[in-house]
Amino acid sequence: MNIKLINKEFSKNRLSVYLEFNISHNFHFIPGQFVLINYKWITRAYSIASTLENLKNHKIGFYIKKVSKNWLSKKLVEDIQIWEKIKISSAMWSLIVDYAYDNYLFVSTWTWLAPFIPIIEELQKENKNITLVHWEKNLDYIPSTVIHKLHSFQEKHKIYLALSETNKTHIQDYIPSKIPQNTALYLCGNSNMVKDITNKLSNKVSKVFYEQY
Numbered sequence: 001m002n003i004k005l006i007n008k009e010f011s012k013n014r015l016s017v018y019l020e021f022n023i024s025h026n027f028h029f030i031p032g033q034f035v036l037i038n039y040k041w042i043t044r045a046y047s048i049a050s051t052l053e054n055l056k057n058h059k060i061g062f063y064i065k066k067v068s069k070n071w072l073s074k075k076l077v078e079d080i081q082i083w084e085k086i087k088i089s090s091a092m093w094s095l096i097v098d099y100a101y102d103n104y105l106f107v108s109t110w111t112w113l114a115p116f117i118p119i120i121e122e123l124q125k126e127n128k129n130i131t132l133v134h135w136e137k138n139l140d141y142i143p144s145t146v147i148h149k150l151h152s153f154q155e156k157h158k159i160y161l162a163l164s165e166t167n168k169t170h171i172q173d174y175i176p177s178k179i180p181q182n183t184a185l186y187l188c189g190n191s192n193m194v195k196d197i198t199n200k201l202s203n204k205v206s207k208v209f210y211e212q213y
């Protein structure tokens, strides 16, 4: 399916973007899923960072960080212009939202936060108890749409931003020491972080869901 870029929002340091596209009513996704994006003959996977509410308004969004000099993340952060089209696949399985738990602990780094945005949005409709620990180098990497989302979650839930440059801390320092019973742990980040946190918490939580790339 071809979709058209309607909004491109840079982070302060211009190394990441929130891209918003118009999308037809035929498209469906489940929070936590990703799509394959094809642009300028390159294809990569990107998690859907927008919510089902956004989809009702025919919008879909992605939170993308530039990690290469010439490949797709560079083109999507620096080159793509408003009204340009990209091709996306159908939404694919990745993390699943399991509503069976009372408490949810989300832990993410960098743009790995993306799939948690629509998941948290859905879980908060069910009045679940949600904690998110998110690591970034500093706030200059986060586009303001994503910052606003975090602020809106903060009104009801516990949101901890671990900023390495300012606080010189590890993400582990923000993990609550007391984990309530019946907690699902969702991890999304690089494999070291996923391994470390799983080792630390797997015997304290009811289930671990993770995605790493």
Ligand SMILES: Cc1cc2nc3c(=O)[nH]c(=O)nc-3n(C[C@H](O)[C@H](O)[C@H](O)COP(=O)(O)OP(=O)(O)OC[C@H]3O[C@@H](n4cnc5c(N)ncnc54)[C@H](O)[C@@H]3O)c2cc1C
Residues within 6 Å of the ligand: 034, 042, 044, 045, 046, 047, 048, 062, 063, 064, 065, 066, 067, 068, 070, 071, 072, 073, 074, 094, 110, 111, 112, 114, 115, 212, 213
């Ligand atoms: C299921 C899935 C969902 C994804 N969702 C997102 C997303 O929401 N936002 C996003 O920015 N990327 C996401 N990615 C990564 C994305 O698919 C690309 O790999 C990334 O944009 C780099 O592509 P590239 O063509 O620029 O460079 P490549 O040549 O493909 O990769 C360059 C290097 O960057 C590393 N890398 C890839 N992603 C990151 C990252 N986020 N942080 C640090 N290093 C990285 C790769 O391991 C590789 O070593 C996702 C990947 C998968 C598998």
